[in-house]
Amino acid sequence: MPSSSGAKTRFIADAMLGSLARKLRALGFDTSYYKSGDDSGIIGLAADEGRVILTSDRSLVSRASTRNVKAILLAGKSDGERVSIMARATSSMGIPLVGGAPLCSLCGGALEPLKKADVSGHVPASVEARHRLFFRCRSCGQYYWRGSHWKKLRSLARRLQAK
Numbered sequence: 097m098p099s100s101s102g103a104k105t106r107f108i109a110d111a112m113l114g115s116l117a118r119k120l121r122a123l124g125f126d127t128s129y130y131k132s133g134d135d136s137g138i139i140g141l142a143a144d145e146g147r148v149i150l151t152s153d154r155s156l157v158s159r160a161s162t163r164n165v166k167a168i169l170l171a172g173k174s175d176g177e178r179v180s181i182m183a184r185a186t187s188s189m190g191i192p193l194v195g196g197a198p199l200c201s202l203c204g205g206a207l208e209p210l211k212k213a214d215v216s217g218h219v220p221a222s223v224e225a226r227h228r229l230f231f232r233c234r235s236c237g238q239y240y241w242r243g244s245h246w247k248k249l250r251s252l253a254r255r256l257q258a259k
Contacts, residue, residue, distance in 0.1 A: 108147040124195030205235025
């Protein structure tokens, strides 16, 4: 998983990158998702909140650069390709990739560990029977466990580390 030393790297993903935003949160990166609005809106938020824009829109990258806001063009088709491009771009731009503990993929809230007894009735019985570790988002109440998605996320994390 990403390093937890120093200030966290903060991102804002445009409307075309919602899947990537969710995965980056799960990997511990503070990632906002800008679902709707114009280029000046996302650029303004990135500037105000100290975020790096992630986008597949060349004109947005160009507009951001004229305002001295960092933006990364992610032209890949899959999230795996996009993460690899992101890792290379942050390295070449001198942006350290610093995450933290996994966050809720839906809202970015902190996750709290739960005992197996605490999830009864909140997760499918088959999931409860197969898993020992569970988490719940402190902000939105979403439940998580280390299922098959966990291996996919670890693969993305390796791509981030292989700059």
